[in-house]
Amino acid sequence: xxxxxxxxxxxxxxxxLYIPIFVLIANSFNASKxxxxxxxxxxxxxxxxxxxxxIMSALANTIIIALIxxxxxxxLGTAAAIGIFNMKNTARTVIMNATYLPIINxxxxxxxxxxxxxxFLKINLGFLTLIxxxxxxxxxxxxxxxxPKLRQMDIHLYEAAMDLGCNRRQAFRKVVIPEITTGIxxxxxxxxxxxxxxxxxxxFTSGPTSQTLPITIFSMTRxxxxxxxxxxxxxxxxxVLAVLLVMNVRExxxxxxxxxxx
Amino acid sequence: MKKNRIFALLSAVLFVLxxxxxxxxxxxxxxxxxxxxxxxxxxxxxxxGITLNVYNWGEYIAIADGExxxxxxxxxxxxxxxxxxxxxxxxxxxxxxxxxxxxxTSYDIIIPSDYMISRMINEGMLQQLNFDNIPNFQNIQEDLxxxxxxxxxxxxxxxxxxxxGIIYNKTKVDEPAEKIASWDILWNEKYAGNILMFxxxxxxxxxxxxxxxxxxxxTDEKEIREAFDALKEQKPLVQAYVMDEIYDKMGGGEAAVxxxxxxxAIVMMRDNPDLEFVVPKEGTNRFVDAMCIPVGAANKEAAxxxxxxxxxxxxxxxxxxxxxxxxxxxxVMNLLDDxxxxxxxxxxxxxxxxxxxxxxxxxxxxTLLIDNLWTELMSSANGxxxxxxxxxxxxxxxxxxLLIFIRTKKKARNNY
Numbered sequence: 001x002x003x004x005x006x007x008x009x010x011x012x013x014x015x016x017l018y019i020p021i022f023v024l025i026a027n028s029f030n031a032s033k034x035x036x037x038x039x040x041x042x043x044x045x046x047x048x049x050x051x052x053x054x055i056m057s058a059l060a061n062t063i064i065i066a067l068i069x070x071x072x073x074x075x076l077g078t079a080a081a082i083g084i085f086n087m088k089n090t091a092r093t094v095i096m097n098a099t100y101l102p103i104i105n106x107x108x109x110x111x112x113x114x115x116x117x118x119x120f121l122k123i124n125l126g127f128l129t130l131i132x133x134x135x136x137x138x139x140x141x142x143x144x145x146x147x148p149k150l151r152q153m154d155i156h157l158y159e160a161a162m163d164l165g166c167n168r169r170q171a172f173r174k175v176v177i178p179e180i181t182t183g184i185x186x187x188x189x190x191x192x193x194x195x196x197x198x199x200x201x202x203x204f205t206s207g208p209t210s211q212t213l214p215i216t217i218f219s220m221t222r223x224x225x226x227x228x229x230x231x232x233x234x235x236x237x238x239x240v241l242a243v244l245l246v247m248n249v250r251e252x253x254x255x256x257x258x259x260x261x262x
Numbered sequence: 263m264k265k266n267r268i269f270a271l272l273s274a275v276l277f278v279l280x281x282x283x284x285x286x287x288x289x290x291x292x293x294x295x296x297x298x299x300x301x302x303x304x305x306x307x308x309x310x311g312i313t314l315n316v317y318n319w320g321e322y323i324a325i326a327d328g329e330x331x332x333x334x335x336x337x338x339x340x341x342x343x344x345x346x347x348x349x350x351x352x353x354x355x356x357x358x359x360x361x362x363x364x365x366x367t368s369y370d371i372i373i374p375s376d377y378m379i380s381r382m383i384n385e386g387m388l389q390q391l392n393f394d395n396i397p398n399f400q401n402i403q404e405d406l407x408x409x410x411x412x413x414x415x416x417x418x419x420x421x422x423x424x425x426x427g428i429i430y431n432k433t434k435v436d437e438p439a440e441k442i443a444s445w446d447i448l449w450n451e452k453y454a455g456n457i458l459m460f461x462x463x464x465x466x467x468x469x470x471x472x473x474x475x476x477x478x479x480x481t482d483e484k485e486i487r488e489a490f491d492a493l494k495e496q497k498p499l500v501q502a503y504v505m506d507e508i509y510d511k512m513g514g515g516e517a518a519v520x521x522x523x524x525x526x527a528i529v530m531m532r533d534n535p536d537l538e539f540v541v542p543k544e545g546t547n548r549f550v551d552a553m554c555i556p557v558g559a560a561n562k563e564a565a566x567x568x569x570x571x572x573x574x575x576x577x578x579x580x581x582x583x584x585x586x587x588x589x590x591x592x593x594v595m596n597l598l599d600d601x602x603x604x605x606x607x608x609x610x611x612x613x614x615x616x617x618x619x620x621x622x623x624x625x626x627x628x629t630l631l632i633d634n635l636w637t638e639l640m641s642s643a644n645g646x647x648x649x650x651x652x653x654x655x656x657x658x659x660x661x662x663x664l665l666i667f668i669r670t671k672k673k674a675r676n677n678y
Contacts, residue, residue, distance in 0.1 A: 037513060037533060051328035053337065054349065119366040129366075207367045208315030211350040219320030219351030223526065224506045226321065 028230035069134035070191030077142025111204035125207030142187035149183030308344030381623035395566035398573035418552035420590035458520035461503035463636035525587035
């Protein structure tokens with residue numbers, strides 16, 4: 001009896017989440033430019049997409065910026081998290097509040113203040129400012145992902161490693177890092193997604209030499225958002241789905257192996 | 263071990279993505295010979311290692327689309343002159359203005375619209391052009407050589423122009439022709455819920471002012487307030503305030519009548535043969551987007567070379583065909599298909615043009631007034647909407663309070 005309502009609820013929920021995406025994917029094969037007239041099946045938009053230098057260079061910018069920014073943010077954020085973890089109580093509270101602030105702060109305030117800072121420092125807006133600002137807003141997420149892992153870690157493991165002859169660096173590399181790896185990876189992936197997603201902050205800190213994909217899409221709204229973007233979104237969706245599936249399958253296999261061992 | 267593989271997989275995926283983007287960027291040389299005029303030395307800056315920063319509207323230049331005849335304007339310019347181009351987009355004049363005003367950037371070429379050009383001239387943000395470097399300027403039609411927004415004609419070179427009119431669905435609008443050809447149709451209660459309206463303040467107020475018989479460049483506060491009252495009166499009839507959603511709504515027959523730009527109306531009419539376009543008898547707004555060089559441009563002479571390139575016959579033709587707006591270039595116009603050249607929607611009669619006007623820059627306090635009134639209009643709710651949000655919030659609070667109550671009760675019971 002209890003199963004039916006929950007099943008209906010699930011269908012409803014996933015419908016809400018996925019129907020828009022499937023409509024978009026279906027439309028990427030629509031021969032007509034219009035979103036509500038179906039005139040035939042075509043791969044044209046995919047061909048046009050890969051020939052569109054504008055969208056492609058924006059996509060390349062987005063990916064390069066996301067990779068650089070999230071890598072740097074992960075390194076800095078992990079180091080910061082370890083530092084914060086080892087601080088005294090009051091200092092830790094103060095620093096943690098300072099870390100939360102950029103997350104709570106509206107993006108537009110962050111964007112404008114970063115822009116003002118760059119203009120004040122006379123740094124020309126462009127690739128560099130985009131990367132710097134993306135690192136800035138990714139940092140707190142990395143810290144917040146790594147810190148809980150540090151708290152979960154058994155602090156005595158580190159001491160045991162030292163007792164067994166590791167020096168500080170070895171103990172850190174062989175014991176601490178493996179313990180917090182999942183947190184680091186989560187932080188990296190979070191930064192990557194936020195960086196690829198970001199519009200507001202990029203909008204204020206991009207310049208004549210660089211433009212990310214969200215800005216390119218937004219600038220099309222005066223005329224018409226091209227169906228090429230349906231094709232692009234479909235490709236991104238499929239890639240993300242594939243990555244998720246592969247990761248989940250591996251995880252399931254790994255956990256099965258662990259169970260068997262026990 | 264496992265983590266390493268996941269990383270390897272991720273980077274492989276990203277690498278594939280990147281290599282895709284790489285192939286899109288590479289320049290595919292056009293297969294046909296392109297005859298460029300030899301009035302300027304295109305190779306002048308070939309070895310100077312110059313980069314131009316071009317700032318244009320989105321989707322407002324011809325780009326390659328994989329078809330044989332497609333023309334990639336920026337790539338052609340780079341190949342011809344050896345100058346490299348950073349090409350970026352904006353979505354509104356105001357956005358472009360803010361970006362330039364806030365500093366930290368240096369653009370060589372911008373393509374704003376008429377009223378923004380006059381505002382930027384007033385504020386000393388544009389440089390006078392050296393027309394010796396732009397011999398193709400002679401091909402621009404006479405009435406656009408020194409237009410109202412740039413009365414000396416020394417700051418801008420027109421790129422595209424068009425008019426605003428009414429697009430309507432023949433099967434849904436049943437009126438005599440002269441009644442349709444009036445802004446009043448957008449206030450006709452017969453089409454309540456089937457009317458679309460511009461979602462930007464300047465265009466919307468312009469329509470209301472024209473309906474009332476005033477100039478849309480008015481600085482009289484009383485007239486603007488009257489226009490606001492008209493817009494308020496129209497609001498219950500309006501299905502939606504739109505910009506590019508209009509393509510779907512009109513193309514799919516969801517709405518009966520809407521104001522829009524002529525060049526875009528043609529595209530909609532191709533999708534839906536029931537659509538028709540008309541310029542109202544009260545007159546209309548004629549817009550021009552023109553190329554300018556802002557103060558602070560690093561390479562003025564190379565920028566002028568770019569402007570000259572954009573006025574080349576073939577480049578102009580390709581851009582005009584791609585965008586679908588009207589070209590200001592006489593030579594380009596002669597090269598167009600007869601069907602387009604003689605289309606009164608894109609190239610209206612002299613009569614219509616004489617009855618139309620350009621937007622000019624309004625004084626700051628009038629712009630502010632319009633913006634404030636627009637915000638008021640957009641946020642003023644009609645009918646049930648005003649209660650909907652508080653009721654929803656109330657229901658949500660009651661539900662969550664109930665849940666918390668039940669939970670605490672359960673907890674209390676479990677504790678015993």
